[in-house]
Amino acid sequence: MDEDTNAIIDKVFYKQNKEVEVEPNESEILNLIGDEKVYYFSKRDRGFEKFFKINKDICSFICVPLYIRSRLSGIIHIYYKEVYIYSEEEIKYLETIAHQAALAIHDTRLVGSSVLLQESHHRIKNNLQSIISLMSLYKMSIKKDPRKDVTEILDDLMSKIKSIAAVHELLSKDKLSRSIINLKDMIIKIVKFMSSTREEIKFNFELDDIFVSYSKASAIALVVNELVTNSLKYAFVGKDNGEITIISKFENESIKLVVSDNGVGFPQNFDIQKTRGLGLSIVYSIITKQLNGEIEMESSNGAKVRIEIPVKQISKNISVEEMEKI
Template identity: 40%
Template sequence: MTSKILILEDVPFDVELIEREISQSGIDFLSKTVELEEDYVRLIDEFKPNLILADHSLPNFDGISALEIAKNKCPEIPFIFVSGKIGEEFAVEALKRGVTDYVLKSNLSKLGPAIKRAMIEVQEQIKLKKAEEELLKSHWQLKEAQKIGKMGSWEFDILSEDMDASEGLFRIFGVEKIEQDFNFSRFLDFIYPADKKRVSDTIQEALKNKSSFSQEYRILLPDGSLRYLYSLGKIINDTSGKPLKILGIEQDITQRKLDENKIKESLKEKEILLQEIHHRVKNNLQVISSLLRLQSRFIKDPEALEIFKESQNRVSSIALVHEKLYHSPDLASINFSEYIRNLSKDIFHFFHSKAQNIKLKLELDEIFLNIETAIPCGLIINELVTNSLKHAFLPEQKGEITLKLFKDGDKITLIVKDNGRGLPPGIEVNNTQTFGLQLVYFLNKRINGVIKMDTSQGTSFKICFEELNYEGRASNGE
C-alpha cells in the first residue's frame, strides 16, 4: 500500500535527505512538500495524507501551528517532527500537544522505524475504533483488542450513578474485575492522590460544557508502583441535549513516559557535551591568542608586529563567539547585540592609546545569530572598527565610531561608521590591496551579504544579509 506523506519543510536539501531515508527504509510512498500555511491547509484536504512530517520552525510558519491544524482537520493522522534541533522543553510540550514522534535531522536513520511505528499505531487505533463500534456484536473481539493495546473502557450512567468497566481497565489497575458496587468514587480511589482532584475537575468541566475530554494522570497499583494513563472521554446526551452517559477509554502509557524520560536525559547529555565542545574550542583559541602575543615580543619589525597583533584580535573575536555559546541557554545561537558590545569594548581596550579621544556609539536591536553567521560578522566588525581606530583619526583628534544592528523582516543590517577623515580616493571594497578590506569583502561574500561604502562624511560600511540556514551553510562549503 502506498503511503501519502505531506512534508512541511523549507529546505530542499533536507527534503531530499528525508525522502531518501524513507525510500531506503522500504516504505512505498508518494510525497508532497509545502512551506506555507495556505498550501499546507489546502493539501490536507486535497492530498489527504496518511502521515505528516514537519520541521518545527520555518520562516513563515511553525510546526506547532501545523500540529494544531492537523489535530482539528485530521486528528487520526500521525504527525512527526523532523527538525535540526529540538530543545527539551519543546520536545515535552510537543508530546503533550499530541505529536506522534520526533526525529532529529542529525539522526535520520530513525525516521523509517518511526514512520513504520506510527503507521502501526494508526492501524491499531483503527482496529480499536472498529471494535468499539461493534461492541454489541463482538464483545470478545473488543476485549482482545483492549488487551493488545493495554487499554480499558468504562461507562458511567449519570442518572443511576452506576459505572461499568471492562476487564481491560481492571487489568490496568492491577485488580480483579469488580462486579458489584463499582461507582465513580471507587474509580477515583485508584488514581494517585495528587492527580485525583484534577481528573474529577476535568470530567465535571466536560459535563458542564457537554464536550469531550482527554487527560493524562497516574494510578497507584496495589503493589505501590505508579503507572501513567492517557484518558479519552465523551459525553452522551439524550434527545433533548441533556447529558446521559459518559464513555471513557484509558490507555497505559507508562512505557511511553519512560521513553520520554530517556529522551530528556539523552538531550541533556548532548547539551552538556556541546557546551563542553564550545568551552574547549574557546580555550584552544585563547591559547593560540596567547602564543601570538608571546611570539610578538620577539618581533622587531613594526609591520610584522602589527600583523601579529591583528591576528591575535581576529582569533579573540572567534573565541568570544564560542564563549557566548557556552554560556547561552540556546546552544544553537547567541545574542549578537550583546556580543557586539563585548567585542567593541575589547577592541577599544586593545587600542586604548588610540581610542582615548574616540567615543563609541551603539544602536543595537536584540538579534540572535547562529555560529555560522556570527563568526564572519564578528570578524567583519573587528576589521572595520580596528581600521577606524588605526587610520580614521589624527593623533589627539576627537571622534566617534557608531555600530548599528537592526532587522527588517528576514534582512539584518549592520552599519559600522566613523566621522574621521575618510578613506583615500579610489578605494573600493571589492578591489583593494589592503588585507583588512579584502578580508571584509571575503567574509561578506561568505554570508551572502550586500555591502555599500559611503565616504561622504567619514567612512560608513552598510552590510545587509540574512542568517545562514542549512542550505546556505552547505553552499558555502561548511
C-alpha cells in the same frame, strides 16, 4: 523565543490557504500576553489591526503561549478568515498542545546539553582552523612586503583571535546550551576590548537582539573586528577625539549591519574589490563568499560600511586555499 529578551529566534508557518497574507506584529502581541492562558482577538475588538504588520482577509486569531518553568518560550498563532467562536473544549485542546510543545522544547534542550561537549570539539577545531588560515594570510602578506611592521601585524592577528574567543565564551555561558549567539552581546564584547586603549573615541550602538548560528557569529565577529580596527587606525589621524557608530538591525529576513565613523573617510575612488589591504579583503571575502551577503562603502561625513546578510542563507566555511587567493 529567547526567554531573557523575548527576541524571536525562529518561526514556522503552515497555511491551508496559500493566498492568505498575514504577518503578526509580535511586539504588540507580547505586550498583551502575561500568563498561561489562551488569548482570542477578532475584528470586532477595538485595535484589532495593531496586532498585524500585514493582514489580508484575517478576521480573528488565537494566541497560545508556551511556558517553560514559568518563562515565556514561544507562541502558537492560529488565524481564521472568518470571526471564529471557539468552545471550552477547544480551549482545553489548545492548552494541551501548548503544554506538549513546551515539553518538546524543554526535552530538546536537555538533549542539546548532553551533546554539547561533542559539539565543542568541532567548534574548537573550526576555531583553530580559522586561526591557522589567518596566520597563513598574514605570513603571505609579510612575504609580499617585508617592510611591514611585524608588531602591528601580530597585534591585528591577536585582536582577531580575541574576537573568535569572544564568540566561544558567550556560547559557553549560555544557560540553555544553545548553539546560537546574540549579535548584540557579541558586538558589545568585541568593542569593549578593542576600545580599552582608546578612551578618546566614543562608541554609539543601535543593536537589535538578533540570534544567529555559531559559525555565522564567528564570521561576523571577524568582520566587526576589522571594520572597527580600520576606523581606529585611520579615521582619526590628527584628531583629539571621534565617534564610531555600530548599527545592527533585523529587517526583511536579513541582518543589516552598519559601521561608520566621523573621521576622514575612505580615499577618493576607493574600491574594496581592488584594495590591497589584507583586512578589508578578508571582510569582502567573508561577506560575499562565506555569508552570501552584500557590502557597500561610502564616504559621507566619515567612512560608512553597509552590510546585508540573508539570515536563511546557509553559510559555508572558506578553506585555507580559498582564503589564500585573497
